[in-house]
Amino acid sequence: MARAVFAFLAGGLFGAGLLISGMTDTTKVQGWLDVFGDWDPTLAFVLGGAILPMAVAWLVAARRRAPTLGGAFPPAPEPRLGHNLVVGSVLFGAGWGLVGLCPGPAIASITWGGLGGLVFLVAMVVGMLVAPGVRTGIDRLAAA
Amino acid sequence: MIEQDWIWGFAGGLMIGGAAALFLLVNGRIMGASGILGxxxxxxxxxxxxxxxxxxxxxxxxxxxxxxxxxxGVSTHITPNMAAVVAAGLLVGIGTRLANGCxxxxxxxxxxxxSLRGIVATVxxxxxxxxxxxxxxxxxxxx
Structure with missing residues (x-):
């Protein structure tokens, strides 16, 4: 139960931050990605502001044996990059630029995002469902 | 950019990072939206x-x-072009699962x-x- 309560609090704080920062406003996101047009630097402050407390959290985690509610901290990041990391990030970035929503803000804005927001979320879930098949295809191509 | 936008951006960013810190230190989890839903x-x-x-x-x-x-009156200002919305949703869903993160x-x-993977993915x-x-x-x- 405590795990669910703190997960709810983390999700809520994340969502409130996304709303306040402008990440749920597709025009602000596209304005930041639009380095060749009328560039809006706001999102650099969002990313910088988010990385600061998280960098401290990783340092704290390194000095502690276990998370407060037990279990284990995540393992060290996988050092191998792999083609799926690059191909996936390029596909994700292309979609992010096209409409201006990434997964967190797409979920957070669902109550006020209207039909467009709902259609985006459904398409994103369908994409997640077909992703394993796409991965198999890409792995075959890479091995060929 | 409106003058205060960067302050709101920074404040919201601190909240996002604070949420990620809470989820790591209390629950022991990485706060990745695509992974949690996926x-x-x-x-x-x-x-x-x-x-x-x-x-x-x-x-x-x-x-x-x-x-x-x-x-x-808050709005996502999402494009009315539904073909673009569907295509973007599919790309974001497939891409974040292939890359294992957003x-x-x-x-x-x-x-x-x-993390080298995080830096390369972000670039x-x-x-x-x-x-x-x-x-x-x-x-x-x-x-």
Whole structure:
């Protein structure tokens, strides 16, 4: 139960931050990605502001044996990059630029995002469902 | 950019990072939106489904209540071009699962621990995002 309560609090704080920062406003996101047009630097402050407390959290985690509610901290990041990391990030970035929503803000804005927001979320879930098949295809191509 | 936008951006960013710090130090989890949802979608994360569902409930309900109470007329300003919305949703869903992370997982949680995978992913999705805006906004004019 405590795990669910703190997960709810983390999700809520994340969502409130996304709303306040402008990440749920597709025009602000596209304005930041639009380095060749009328560039809006706001999102650099969002990313910088988010990385600061998280960098401290990783340092704290390194000095502690276990998370407060037990279990284990995540393992060290996988050092191998792999083609799926690059191909996936390029596909994700292309979609992010096209409409201006990434997964967190797409979920957070669902109550006020209207039909467009709902259609985006459904398409994103369908994409997640077909992703394993796409991965198999890409792995075959890479091995060929 | 309006003058105070960067202050709101920075304040919101601190909240996003604070949420990620809470989720790591208390629950021992990495706060990645695509992974938390994706694990429910493809059943790989059903072992801790309650924790994932609680996170998503907070992610929907808290900003929803804030917007309702304090911000009438809030809008995502999403494009009315539904073909673009469907294509973008598919790309984001497939891409984040292939890359095993999105802006929150790779960008916030990965870069802050100097993960090479997080840094490389962020470089590629930012480059692709910039090129996508150039292509669809300035060259094709569909958004």
């Amino acid at each position: 694990g429910l979608v493809d059943r790989s994360g059903w072992g801790n489904a309650a924790e994932r569902l609680a996170f998503l409930a907070g992610l929907v309900l808290v900003p929803g209540a804030l917007a309702l109470a304090l911000w009438p 802006t929150s997982g790779h960008g916030v949680c990965g870069i802050s621990r100097l 590629f999705y930012l480059l692709a995002g910039g090129l996508s805006v150039v292509l669809f906004k300035h060259l094709l004019g569909v958004i």
